Amino acid sequence: MTVPSADELLETIRAALAPHGLFLRGTVSFADGEEAPMLADGRPAASIVLIGNIGGSLWEPFSRWRDGEPARGGADPLDNWSKQVIRPVAEAAGAIAYFPSDPPWQPFQQWAMRAERLKTSPLGILIHPQYGLWHGYRGALGFDQVLPRTGSISVGHPCDACVEKPCSSACPADALAAGTFDVGRCRTHLRTQAGAGGCLAHGCLSRDACPVGRDYRYPAQQLRFHMAALSL
Ligand code: SF4
Ligand code: SF4
Structure with a gap:
């Protein structure tokens, strides 16, 4: 066999x-002796492939799957769907699959920063120069071979050039006022009537105010799904 x-x-x-609305977002290779995730046989991985969504790319395939599942895919339907989609891809490729929802916790954000040279926004999530805040990571594959660098490599950081920072002024809870994301302020607001009728019903107003990547904004149903999944 070749x-x-x-x-x-x-x-x-x-x-x-591709049929699942997921993308190979990039690769990371680890030097000898560098901390790396474990392969199934206990050796450190030589490379990982990052897998994620771009904009609302996964929403239709995920929703179709969920409509046909008992209990609509269970308590964590997006995690369950991601595993059902990504595990067979890993198996066919001779790789091990890692998931952000499963221990041992892997440094997905650091991997994304390395793979795509992304940086964090004031919301704490990574901002992409093209997709803005509308993207995510659903899993990764670990390999025993070194893989070439691939995917989009970002140049510059959108937040550096964003003088007015509308994400910060749009937050009704002033959760970004200190320059970093205050989760407690955000969640306290979401538990109020105003929060329930605002951000929880329509999505994070700060995220929506960011001018970068507007064409990739998640559809309304996906926004509500992600907000409903937050622990309040
Ligand atoms: S509004 Fe400006 S500072 Fe805020 S996330 Fe978007 S680019 Fe960054
Ligand atoms: S969800 Fe609402 S309260 Fe929380 S950071 Fe976004 S805009 Fe602020």
């Missing part, structure tokens, strides 16, 4: 993810 090249392997992964 062993696929690394580029062929990445193309196969891209093709397997």
